[in-house]
Amino acid sequence: MNQKSATGLIQQFRLDGKVSLVTGASRGIGLAMAEGLAGAGSELVIVGRKLETLTPIAERIAAETGRTVLPIQADVGNLTEIDALVAQTVETFGRIDVLVNNAGVNRRSPALDFTEVDWDFVTDINLKGAFFLAKACGNIMKEQKSGKVINTLSLTSAIGLPTSVAYTAAKGGLLQLTKLLAVEWAEHNIQVNGIAPGFIRTEMTAPAREDARNEWILNRTPAYRWGEPEDLAGLTIFFASNASDFVTGQMVFVDGGFMAGSDWRRRS
Numbered sequence: 001m002n003q004k005s006a007t008g009l010i011q012q013f014r015l016d017g018k019v020s021l022v023t024g025a026s027r028g029i030g031l032a033m034a035e036g037l038a039g040a041g042s043e044l045v046i047v048g049r050k051l052e053t054l055t056p057i058a059e060r061i062a063a064e065t066g067r068t069v070l071p072i073q074a075d076v077g078n079l080t081e082i083d084a085l086v087a088q089t090v091e092t093f094g095r096i097d098v099l100v101n102n103a104g105v106n107r108r109s110p111a112l113d114f115t116e117v118d119w120d121f122v123t124d125i126n127l128k129g130a131f132f133l134a135k136a137c138g139n140i141m142k143e144q145k146s147g148k149v150i151n152t153l154s155l156t157s158a159i160g161l162p163t164s165v166a167y168t169a170a171k172g173g174l175l176q177l178t179k180l181l182a183v184e185w186a187e188h189n190i191q192v193n194g195i196a197p198g199f200i201r202t203e204m205t206a207p208a209r210e211d212a213r214n215e216w217i218l219n220r221t222p223a224y225r226w227g228e229p230e231d232l233a234g235l236t237i238f239f240a241s242n243a244s245d246f247v248t249g250q251m252v253f254v255d256g257g258f259m260a261g262s263d264w265r266r267r268s
Contacts, residue, residue, distance in 0.1 A: 012243040015098070016041035020034075020097065021098065024048065024103035025046035026049075029229045029232050033229075033236045039065055039233075040237045041067070043067050045093075046058055046071050048073065051071060055071050079132050082132050082136055083136060086133070086136040095144055096140045098150070099133065099147070101152060102152040103125055106167045106204065107122055108164060122167055123166055138181070138185060149181065149192040150194070150239045151174050151193070153174055153195060155197075156171045157196055159259075175194060175251055178251065186248055194250070194251040195235055196253045196254065199221065201228055220261075222258075222260065225256065
């Protein structure tokens, strides 16, 4: 490959001039995704529940990358707040090129003990909110004749893990939603894909790193480590960029090989 064409290929991964909206961006995976997108050149909207948490993050990312970063407080489980955050994004930037549907919650209990309140709390954010935010952004992207939707999936999009019944149902549903939207929106030049993290070192997974599950997870993961939030950034940039224009309806695991081995065990 000559230098000119190599440079052109690299430029496909740049996000200059694009506007990315990331939910659940105040910490962990969402924050790492947002930082990666801004680092690749995108203007940025970060969404979370507490503006006082988001504001210093936005200021830091803006200072580090030179991008405009808009913090918006919103609950994606509330459809009125979804409409408002999309309207504010368009009012500020005039467009939405990339949506990262990352906001997610979990409540753990055996299925036989799971309550309706907990079910609604988890699915309203992880599935219902994800769809209606994708729909709101999708209408903008349709008018633009281009767009990228990236859904944060899970190992539970493909397998069952105990005590996460509503989370598993929601993430399984989000995988099917990813495929459906990819098919329906392809004619509008909108690509919809999903990233399925394995066991990532975040506040949400802290309890598992402190009990017997830690050894099981490490022994079941060929890379023999927990993932870091930054491990998700590269794939996020790819799915957000023009380099993925012919990739849609896909789920990619970022899991250190967890799903590749049926019963892998580390040997000393």
